Amino acid sequence: MTERTNRTVLLRGGNVYSPADPFATAMLVEGEHIAWVGSDGAAEAYADTADEVVDLHGALVTPAFVDAHVHATSTGLALTGLDLTGCPTLAEALDRIAAAAPTTDGVLIGHGWDESGWPEGRPPTLAELDAATAGAPAYLSRTDVHSALATTALRALAPGLADLPGHDPEGPLSRDAHHAVRRTALAHLTPAQRRTAQQAALARAAALGIGALHECAGPDISSEDDLAELLALAAEGDGPEVFGYWGELGGIDTAGRLGAVGAGGDLFVDGALCSRTACLHAPYRDAGTADAPVHGTAYLTAEQIADHVAACTEAGLQAGFHAIGDAAVDAVVTGVRAAADRVGLDRVRARRHRVEHAEHLDDKSVAAFAELGLTASVQPAFDAAWGGPDGMYVQRLGAERAAALNPFAAMLRAGVPLAFGSDAPVTPLDPWGTVRAAAFHRTPEHRISVRAAFTAHTRGGWQALGRDADGVLVPGAVASYAVWEVDDLVVQAPDSRVAGWSTDPRSGTPGLPDLTPGHPLPTCLRTVVRGRTVHQA
CATH class of the missing domain: 3.20.20.140 (Metal-dependent hydrolases)
Structure with a gap:
């Protein structure tokens, strides 16, 4: 349910990452904006009038993250469909493909294979791929999404494919041939499949403390319909916010018509x-x-x-x-x-x-x-x-x-x-x-x-995006923030980028989680976008 935008929320008993007060433990949100940051003692003045009082129990409050380059539909398809990321061998990849093929209507779409670490040292042949999919149309993008495997059945749906640069009759497709077969595969997605994938991507982002996404769309990476439907979906909900880029040479009018903020991204x-x-x-x-x-x-x-x-x-x-x-x-x-x-x-x-x-x-x-x-x-x-x-x-x-x-x-x-x-x-x-x-x-x-x-x-x-006042927790700023379960907060010493962590509060610098490799990453407890909760653990 959409929250009222004029609600007052007091968060206290934690650590607030704010340049306004490096020792802040509380924050007051009024509607879509931050009204105040400060100490727990001073927060008592707001407790009786707040619509909601959140006891942070030592949690960390930071600005929500912004992911400045995503492809939401493809991300959602990877989350909900065939994920080949981390496959240790070619044989394992073929087994996963074979297991997924019978459960898919239309084109089987998968992502994430990477032959550079496989002991076989090569991607599947076309014959191996056709056998694994039992002849069904399938599009399987490489981890970098700049080449892909495509079955014979899918290739047959892309007229003139064999004449395009990057065509390989037996192996992965790259360059123009890859763009053509990707357009063909995505064109066979139903509106329901696309919406489900986009919803999955937005939900995953919210669960990770991401409050805004930059969608890098374009005629070679997605479609006008894909971007329009994503922006409409984001506008219907409370967040994360989505800002679209349309990557087409000379595509200024198209970018404007679609509501994109830029004519670029994956151009x-x-x-x-x-x-x-x-x-x-x-x-x-x-x-x-x-x-x-x-x-x-x-x-x-x-x-x-x-x-x-x-x-x-x-x-x-x-x-x-x-x-x-x-x-x-x-x-x-x-x-x-x-x-x-x-x-x-x-x-x-x-x-x-x-x-x-x-x-x-x-x-x-x-x-x-x-x-x-x-x-x-x-x-x-x-x-x-x-x-x-x-x-x-x-x-x-x-x-x-x-x-x-x-x-x-x-x-x-x-x-x-x-x-x-x-x-x-x-x-x-x-x-x-x-x-x-x-x-x-x-x-x-x-x-x-x-x-x-x-x-x-x-x-x-x-x-x-040209919005210099956003992304910081200070009075008057937009209330897009995340709450994190963390261990100790540390301040990285300026003269060392590997070690040299400090917990000395006299530094006057807000602490952040210890991100030393091997140390557990923070867990997102709550994500709020413009004053509305979009994720609650």
């Missing part, structure tokens, strides 16, 4: 490292030959990027691009700089245009991001999943280039705004895990403090 400049489609200056280490090196795929030129950024800036709309490889990032920088020359640097900076993923940056591109006012919408869980000496990054690029990826500390030092997200279902919705991944980056020089990472996953998501 692909390149692909992904996992599928060897991220666009690189130097070739991939584990593909191609000296005579035929593999550099990935470039979908947009710098000139096309410049035209799109200039048009979005003129229209007062935020642009954004998916760019992972260093060649793709350089194309974005070149294009945005050309747009700034055309319409003015200050106007370009004011729009806070975005770059999604932005993994392969050097010092020059980091400085360019800061100069051009580009927001880096990044996913620390990518490093947790694929970084390290034995990870996929090293397989694809070698140790030296892999160590340069996801340079969060360098971006923060340069003044590049960071907004954290998951790219779910590529990596799961997991906000505290994301903060941990940034603070304990597999390359130590790229680590940032827990406090900075938490800010990037809360306030950073709002700042990426």
Whole structure:
């Protein structure tokens, strides 16, 4: 049931993460806004008049998280359907597919396979896939969602597939062929299936303390109907809030018609490292030959990027691009700089245009991001999943280039705004895990403090939308917050990003949970969006 928006709620007896008072233990919410933060003693003045008094029993209250890059329908399908994430072997993946196929009407949709860690060292053949599904149509996206397995039956539903770049008659499909078969699979979802998946994604987000999502939609990743139905579903409920991005070159009118806040998101400049489609200056280490090196795929030129950024800036709309490889990032920088020359640097900076993923940056591109006012919408869980000496990054690029990826500390030092997200279902919705991944980056020089990472996953998501006052618990701010069961709160010492935790209250800095690897992550007890409870444990 929807709560009254004018209710007064007093929370007391806990720890409130607020810059207004680093020692706050209580907070008063009136309607959709925070009215007061302070001590339990002072809170007694509000206890008799509050509609609800919540005894926190030592729980932590923080701003709700913002996931700055999600695909809600695909996330919901992974939550409710065939999940191949973490399959240890090809044989196990085929067994899971075979078990799911008889229970599915229409197209079987699954996600998450990753052959890079399988002992067989390869994905299923088309014949193996057809046998596992008993000939049914099936679409199974790889963990990076830039290539997919498709059965013969599904391929037959996509006319002209064999003529598209990225087509493989026996193996996974990538590039344009993948986009075509994904559109075909999603087109066969019923409205009820789509709504169920979207509801599952929103419910999961709320249960994890996420109060807002940035949906990165587009003609190659979902559909106009998918985005419209998601925004309508979010508007019907109390939360999480959903802000849509429409990733189509020249799609300004479409973005406006759909109610999107930007013409960007997954507007692909390149692909992904996992599928060897991220666009690189130097070739991939584990593909191609000296005579035929593999550099990935470039979908947009710098000139096309410049035209799109200039048009979005003129229209007062935020642009954004998916760019992972260093060649793709350089194309974005070149294009945005050309747009700034055309319409003015200050106007370009004011729009806070975005770059999604932005993994392969050097010092020059980091400085360019800061100069051009580009927001880096990044996913620390990518490093947790694929970084390290034995990870996929090293397989694809070698140790030296892999160590340069996801340079969060360098971006923060340069003044590049960071907004954290998951790219779910590529990596799961997991906000505290994301903060941990940034603070304990597999390359130590790229680590940032827990406090900075938490800010990037809360306030950073709002700042990426141009809403600088949101994502913080101070009087007058929007009351979107989460309540957490935690162990000890700690303050990370400024001179150490690995150890050096402090519980000294004299620091005057609000504490956050201990996120040292191996330590249990906080449990969400309650999520509130604009004063309305959307999750209660």
